Amino acid sequence: xxxxxxxxxxxxxxxxxxxxxxxxxxxxxxxxxxxxxxxxxxxxxxxxxxxxxxxxxxxxxxxxxxxxxxxxxxxxxxxxxxxxxxxxxxxxxxxxxxxxxxxxxxxxxxxxxxxxxxxxxxxxxxxxxxxxxxxxxxxxxxxxxxxxxxxxxxxxxxxxxxxxxxxxxxxxxxxxxxxxxxxxxxxxxxxxxxxxxxxxxxxxxxxxxxxxxxxxxxxxxxxxxxxxxxxxxxxxxxxxxxxxxxxxxxxxxxxxxxxxxxxxxxxxxxxxxxxxxxxxxxxxxxxxxxxxxxxxxxxxxxxxxxxx
Amino acid sequence: xxxxxxxxxxxxxxxxxxxxxxxxxxxxxxxxxxxxxxxxxxxxxxxxxxxxxxxxxxxxxxxxxxxxxxxxxxxxxxxxxxxxxxxxxxxxxxxxxxxxxxxxxxxxxxxxxxxxxxxxxxxxxxxxxxxxxxxxxxxxxxxxxxxxxxxxxxxxxxxxxxxxxxxxxxxxxxxxxxxxxxxxxxxxxxxxxxxxxxxxxxxxxxxxxxxxxxxxxxxxxxxxxxxxxxxxxxxxxxxxxxxxxxxxx
Ligand SMILES: Cc1cc2nc3c(=O)[nH]c(=O)nc-3n(C[C@H](O)[C@H](O)[C@H](O)COP(=O)(O)OP(=O)(O)OC[C@H]3O[C@@H](n4cnc5c(N)ncnc54)[C@H](O)[C@@H]3O)c2cc1C
Ligand SMILES: Nc1ncnc2c1ncn2[C@@H]1O[C@H](COP(=O)(O)O)[C@@H](O)[C@H]1O
Numbered sequence: 195x196x197x198x199x200x201x202x203x204x205x206x207x208x209x210x211x212x213x214x215x216x217x218x219x220x221x222x223x224x225x226x227x228x229x230x231x232x233x234x235x236x237x238x239x240x241x242x243x244x245x246x247x248x249x250x251x252x253x254x255x256x257x258x259x260x261x262x263x264x265x266x267x268x269x270x271x272x273x274x275x276x277x278x279x280x281x282x283x284x285x286x287x288x289x290x291x292x293x294x295x296x297x298x299x300x301x302x303x304x305x306x307x308x309x310x311x312x313x314x315x316x317x318x319x320x321x322x323x324x325x326x327x328x329x330x331x332x333x334x335x336x337x338x339x340x341x342x343x344x345x346x347x348x349x350x351x352x353x354x355x356x357x358x359x360x361x362x363x364x365x366x367x368x369x370x371x372x373x374x375x376x377x378x379x380x381x382x383x384x385x386x387x388x389x390x391x392x393x394x395x396x397x398x399x400x401x402x403x404x405x406x407x408x409x410x411x412x413x414x415x416x417x418x419x420x421x422x423x424x425x426x427x428x429x430x431x432x433x434x435x436x437x438x439x440x441x442x443x444x445x446x447x448x449x450x451x452x453x454x455x456x457x458x459x460x461x462x463x464x465x466x467x468x469x470x471x472x473x474x475x476x477x478x479x480x481x482x483x484x485x486x487x488x489x490x491x492x493x494x495x496x497x498x499x500x501x502x
Numbered sequence: 503x504x505x506x507x508x509x510x511x512x513x514x515x516x517x518x519x520x521x522x523x524x525x526x527x528x529x530x531x532x533x534x535x536x537x538x539x540x541x542x543x544x545x546x547x548x549x550x551x552x553x554x555x556x557x558x559x560x561x562x563x564x565x566x567x568x569x570x571x572x573x574x575x576x577x578x579x580x581x582x583x584x585x586x587x588x589x590x591x592x593x594x595x596x597x598x599x600x601x602x603x604x605x606x607x608x609x610x611x612x613x614x615x616x617x618x619x620x621x622x623x624x625x626x627x628x629x630x631x632x633x634x635x636x637x638x639x640x641x642x643x644x645x646x647x648x649x650x651x652x653x654x655x656x657x658x659x660x661x662x663x664x665x666x667x668x669x670x671x672x673x674x675x676x677x678x679x680x681x682x683x684x685x686x687x688x689x690x691x692x693x694x695x696x697x698x699x700x701x702x703x704x705x706x707x708x709x710x711x712x713x714x715x716x717x718x719x720x721x722x723x724x725x726x727x728x729x730x731x732x733x734x735x736x737x738x739x740x741x742x743x744x745x746x747x748x749x750x751x
Contacts, residue, residue, distance in 0.1 A: 204663060261666070263668065264631065264634075264641055264643070265640055265641070268635065286662050287643075287644060287659075287660070287661040287662045288661075288662075290627050290631075290643070290644075291631065291641070291643050291644075292631075293631075294596065294627075294628035294629075294631035294632045294635070295631045295632070295634065295635040295641065296635075297597065297628070297632065298597060298600060298631070298632035298633075298635035298636050299635045299636075301597075301714075302597070303595065303596070303597045303714075303715075303716060303717050304596070304597070304626075304628050304632075305717060306624075306625065306626050306627060306628060307625065316720065320625065320725075321528070321623065321624055321625055321722070322513070322519045322528060322622070322623055322625070323622065323625065324725060325518070325519050325724075325725070326519060326521050326528055326722050326723065326724060326725070327722070327723045327724075327725050328719060328721070328722050329719075329720040329721040329722075329723075330717040330718065330719055330720065331717060331718040331720055332717045332718075333715065333717070333718065334717075367671070368639070368640035368670065368671050368674075369640040369641075369642075369668050369669065369670050369671070370668060370669045370670075371666075371667075371668055372656060372667040372668055372669050373666075373667050374661075374663075374664065374665060374666040374667065375664050375665040375666075376663040376664040376665075377663060377664045385662075389750070413751070421680060424680075424681070425680065425681065430664060430665075431646065431660045431664070431665070431679075431681060432660075432661070432662060432663055432664050437622070437625065438540075438619070438620055438622075438679075438680065440662070445750045446744070446748075446750040446751075456518070457515070463728055466750070467744070467748045467750050468728075468731075469740065469744070480730060480733070481728075481730045482728045482730065483730065483731055484731035484732075484748065485731055485732060485733075485734050485740055485743055485744070485748075486730075486731065486732070486733045486734065487733070487734050487736075487737070487740050488733060494737060497737045498737050498740070498741070501737055501738065501741050502741065502751070
């Protein structure tokens with residue numbers, strides 16, 4: 195068995211998601227290679243080489259791979275895939291964008307968002323917003339898989355893999371990068387924060403998210419949101435937690451002014467401890483909360499901030 | 503320009519699902535079914551393109567059993583001009599669907615194909631990307647805005663860090679995210695009119711294709727239920743419990 199993991203990186207930094215995906219690859223077993231694709235990614239490749247259990251880091255460094263566009267990245271993966279039995283990536287927006295394209299070009303199925311490895315061809319994954327867990331088996335010669343990073347332990351950083359350049363350069367005339375508008379924040383990333391505090395429609399407006407920010411600053415927490423809060427324009431889309439947003443599983447999740455729809459629960463119910471603050475005693479969020487506090491968030495949040 | 507929209511029949515998003523006692527699958531008998539919410543957004547976007555005079559024809563397509571024609575009728579009521587049903591009773595997953603949709607793309611030659619980003623039953627998030635690959639087309643996934651000009655489509659995409667905008671050569675494949683638009687409701691007269699709009703039926707065989715095997719579904723289980731905890735009476739009690747009982751602060 196030999197596994198290729200597509201490394202995730204942003205702003206010249208290897209993303210923490212990659213160590214989790216390598217963790218999943220180690221669970222499957224066999225040799226693990228990493229592919230770092232991008233433009234000016236020497237630093238990323240150096241960090242990638244330190245991940246434990248990685249044999250070889252393959253580096254495709256070319257302007258064609260800047261911005262991680264799906265068309266050139268999928269072509270690059272196709273050029274390498276014959277060396278491997280499995281190709282893995284995080285269930286990030288990059289992984290979800292690129293891997294199905296690879297799978298189709300190789301005429302194989304993709305297994306999305308695995309939670310557990312039963313064997314080299316059998317995996318567990320959530321369906322119906324995580325309200326059921328399916329065990330699926332792939333008969334394809336190449337397994338193309340995206341990994342729910344919160345479900346796998348990351349590997350450490352004391353490895354020393356070899357680093358090798360990949361020559362293949364994709365020729366992409368189909369798509370072009372125009373621009374991006376990325377959220378700037380000094381807070382930890384939602385996906386790997388130890389504590390997450392999220393606000394919903396109950397926050398009333400975007401300005402009131404300052405109340406959450408104040409608590410987050412005391413706790414070193416990341417700030418998330420429900421779909422309703424994003425749709426209403428309170429906060430940007432990258433903060434949405436849920437079935438179709440980000441999946442989080444922190445030590446502590448605090449839901450404020452969030453009712454607890456199944457689509458929201460799908461994104462946070464694997465958190466270790468859940469706290470809910472809601473003025474409605476019957477809100478469904480209380481059914482999953484370890485600690486529920488009934489009351490008006492506009493009174494309770496400032497008090498919480500003060501007492502932490 | 504011609505726009506093709508793919509719609510899927512799925513369990514209504516409000517329904518609480520049940521796993522079958524033999525763990526073979528989720529039980530869909532007598533369960534309310536509906537159009538996948540992301541497909542509603544896809545249809546809405548196509549219809550808006552027509553209303554703006556950019557699209558000349560909107561064609562809805564589905565792959566699935568006879569009953570999936572209900573969702574095609576919904577698409578017609580929402581403003582699609584005609585519909586194509588690729589009928590099969592087999593369990594078709596994303597790769598299989600993408601191959602059948604590629605067959606329809608070859609026949610219809612649309613300038614733009616819009617799909618949902620994700621079906622809320624399998625939660626695969628694959629079909630649009632696969633169709634794009636098979637048809638040799640560029641893809642704009644997780645779209646929250648689109649703009650069409652001079653043979654190109656600009657797609658603003660919801661990505662983990664924020665938003666990214668790409669320009670794609672037409673024809674292209676786009677998948678809708680939640681913020682692309684707010685779908686309308688079908689009005690009664692439109693529902694009546696939709697019954698008379700053309701609906702063409704195919705089978706995989708009539709498209710000259712076979713259904714590609716999906717991964718084997720070995721078992722479906724209910725996840726471990728999370729037990730509700732306690733209500734605390736005050737912020738002081740909450741902070742105390744988090745520090746001394748849960749030990750997370
Ligand atoms: C296809 C699809 C995908 C979806 N994906 C997601 C997803 O990824 N993530 C997601 O979150 N949702 C998702 N949803 C939406 C989901 O169904 C719910 O609509 C949404 O989660 C509701 O958000 P909310 O809890 O903030 O709002 P509401 O349900 O309106 O709840 C607001 C809560 O705030 C409380 N409140 C109000 N004022 C106060 C106050 N002053 N003090 C204390 N409490 C107060 C109320 O009691 C209420 O419980 C999706 C839906 C669909 C159809
Ligand atoms: N059986 C189907 N018939 C038509 N379109 C489908 C079907 N399955 C998936 N799709 C389309 O692909 C999108 C994503 O589905 P998936 O990749 O399965 O999560 C859906 O929103 C639909 O637009």
